Amino acid sequence: MTIETILKKKRTIMLVLLVLAVLVRVFFGVVKNDYHCDEGITLALTNGTWPVHVATDHRLVWMDMGELSHRMFDSRLERGKVDYDTLTEATARDVHPPLYYWLLFDARRIIGPSNHHLASITLNMLFFLVSCFFFIGIVSRIWKDTRILFLAFILFAFSSATISLTVYMRMYELLQMVCLGFLYSAVLVCFPDGDRKPLPVLITGIAGLMVFSFMGLMTQYYFLLFIVPVCVFAFFYLLITKRPAALLWSMLVVLAGLYVALRLFPPMIDHLTKSQRAGQSIANLTTKTTLSKLESIWMYIRLLSRNLVPLAVPVVAAGLAVFQQIRGRIEGNGSADESEKPGRNTVPFMILMVLIFLFTFTIISISAPYQTVRYFAAFIPAYALTFVSVILVLLRYRSALVLLAASAVLVFVYGVLPGNMNVFHEDYPVPEERSYLTDDIPLMIIGTPWGYTWKNMVPYLNIPHDKRVYVMEQESVNLYAIARESGSPVVYALVDDYLPETTEYEHISYYAFFHVYKVTVE
Structure with a gap:
C-alpha cells in the first residue's frame, strides 16, 4: 500500500x-494523583462553600479526610443548596x-x-x-x-x-x-x-x-x-x-x-x-x-x-x-x-x-x-x-x-x-518526598483567615481520604494541646507560612504554602 x-x-x-x-x-x-490549589477552589465554589465560608463544620474537630472533603466539596450540592445565583455571587468575589x-x-x-x-x-x-x-x-x-x-x-x-x-x-x-x-x-x-x-x-x-x-x-x-x-x-x-x-x-x-x-x-x-x-x-x-x-x-x-x-x-x-x-x-x-x-x-x-x-x-x-x-x-x-x-x-x-x-x-x-503531565505547581514548591501527607500519622492544618480560602485547597485535595486531619485558622496556637486530642504519640502540622516560623517543634519540610512540623506528644 x-x-x-x-x-x-x-x-x-x-x-x-x-x-x-x-x-x-x-x-x-x-x-492523576496530584492536584493544584485552584482545582479545590473550583470544587468548593460549585459546592457553594467558597469564598463565604458557608461550611464551617469541618473545622476544630478531628475527622477523616474523606469526611472533610465531602463537607467542603460535595455536601451542599448534594442537598440542593446551590444554584446559579449562588455561583454567580461567588464568582463575583473571585477573579x-x-x-x-x-x-x-x-x-x-x-x-x-x-x-x-x-x-x-x-x-x-x-x-x-x-x-x-x-x-x-x-x-x-x-x-x-x-x-x-x-x-x-x-x-x-x-x-x-x-x-x-x-x-x-x-x-x-x-x-x-x-x-x-x-x-x-x-x-x-x-x-x-x-x-x-x-x-x-x-x-x-x-x-x-x-x-x-x-x-x-x-x-x-x-x-x-x-x-x-x-x-x-x-x-x-x-x-x-x-x-x-x-x-x-x-x-x-x-x-x-x-x-x-x-x-x-x-x-x-x-x-x-x-x-x-x-x-x-x-x-x-x-x-x-x-x-x-x-x-x-x-x-x-x-x-x-x-x-x-x-x-x-x-x-x-x-x-x-x-x-x-x-x-x-x-x-x-x-x-x-x-x-x-x-x-x-x-x-x-x-x-x-x-x-x-x-x-x-x-x-x-x-x-x-x-x-x-x-x-x-x-x-x-x-x-x-x-x-x-x-x-x-x-x-x-x-x-x-x-x-x-x-x-x-x-x-x-x-x-x-x-x-x-502538567500539574501546574510552578507557582509554589511541592517536594517529591511528602509522606507526611500520605502515611497513617494524623495531620493538623493551621491556616489563616485569608489563606484558608485558597492555600488549604492543596492539602485538602492531596491527602488520602482515610487520614485523620484537624483544621483551624488562628495566629497563635498550642499544637501540643491539639495533638493530644488525636490520641497519637506523633502528629504532623502544616502551618501557613504567613504565621511566624517556630523552633518549638521539629521542622521537617516545606509544602506548597506551609511549614511542616513534627509534633511529639509528651
Whole structure:
C-alpha cells in the first residue's frame, strides 16, 4: 500500500488520531494523583462553600479526610443548596467570570456531586472534542494537503499541555474551545476560498463571532488577549480585500457579544480593573524593568519549548531556510514550483497566527503573576498553527513537511508519557518526598483567615481520604494541646507560612504554602 493510498483514507486516519487523543486523556485522568490549589477552589465554589465560608463544620474537630472533603466539596450540592445565583455571587468575589462554573455545576449534578473528578474530565473532554472540530475546520480550510492536517493535529492534540488541560479542573479547556471557535469563525469570514455558497458560510462565520465573543468573555479574561490580534488582522485584511459589509457586520457582532456578556455579569469590570490579579498584571506591565521583562519572556519560552516543539526546532528551521535561500540563488531556482506550494491563503494566515502568538505570548509572559504553563496552555492550538504556517512559508514544501513530521513525533512521544503531565505547581514548591501527607500519622492544618480560602485547597485535595486531619485558622496556637486530642504519640502540622516560623517543634519540610512540623506528644 502506497503513502498516497494511505493518505486517501483521511477520515479513517483522522478518527484514529482523535480516538487515540481521547484515550490518552482518559489514561491521564485515571493516573492523576496530584492536584493544584485552584482545582479545590473550583470544587468548593460549585459546592457553594467558597469564598463565604458557608461550611464551617469541618473545622476544630478531628475527622477523616474523606469526611472533610465531602463537607467542603460535595455536601451542599448534594442537598440542593446551590444554584446559579449562588455561583454567580461567588464568582463575583473571585477573579474569573462564571460560565465554566455554571457548566461544571450542571455536570456535577448529572454525574453526581461526589464524582467531581469524573464530571470535570467528562465536561473537559466534550470541550476538547469541539475544539478538535474547529481545529480541523481551520486547517482544512487553509491547506488541502491531508499531511498538513494530520501533522498539525498531532502538534495540538498530543501536546503535554493540552492533554493536561483536559484533566485539570479549571476553565482553561473551555477557553481553548471558545478561542478556536472564534478563530474558526474569523477564518470563515476572512478566507471565503471559493465557497459554492459563500453567503451561508459568511453568515455562519459572523454568527460564530458573536456567540464566541460572548462565551469567551464569560469564560476567562485572557480571551480578550486572543481576540485583539484577530480583530486587528481582520479589520485590515477585509479593508484590503474590499469587503466592507463583512467588516461592518463582524465588528458589530463582536461588540454585541462582548456587550451582552458585560451586561449579564457586570462584576467583570471590577475584575478587569480593580481585582488583585488586575493590579498584579498592570504593575508587571508598567513597573518591571526591561531586563526583568526579557527574563520573564525567556522563562516562558522555555516552558513553551517543553510543551510544544523544542526550541532547537525553530532554530534548525531558520538555519535551513537561510541555506535554501542561498542555494536557490546560486542554482537560480529560489522558489518552489507552484505545485509544491501549500495553499494560496498560507501567507495571510501565517501573518494572522504570528500576530496572535506575539501579542498573547508577550503580554502573558510579562504580566502574569506566575511563570506557569496553564496561563498559555489554552493557546497551544494557535501556537501550533503559528509554527506550521511559518514553517510552510519559510521552507520548501517537502523540507517543511519533513520538519513538521519530525516535530510531530517529538511532541507525541513527550506528550503521551504520564511523567510529563502538567500539574501546574510552578507557582509554589511541592517536594517529591511528602509522606507526611500520605502515611497513617494524623495531620493538623493551621491556616489563616485569608489563606484558608485558597492555600488549604492543596492539602485538602492531596491527602488520602482515610487520614485523620484537624483544621483551624488562628495566629497563635498550642499544637501540643491539639495533638493530644488525636490520641497519637506523633502528629504532623502544616502551618501557613504567613504565621511566624517556630523552633518549638521539629521542622521537617516545606509544602506548597506551609511549614511542616513534627509534633511529639509528651
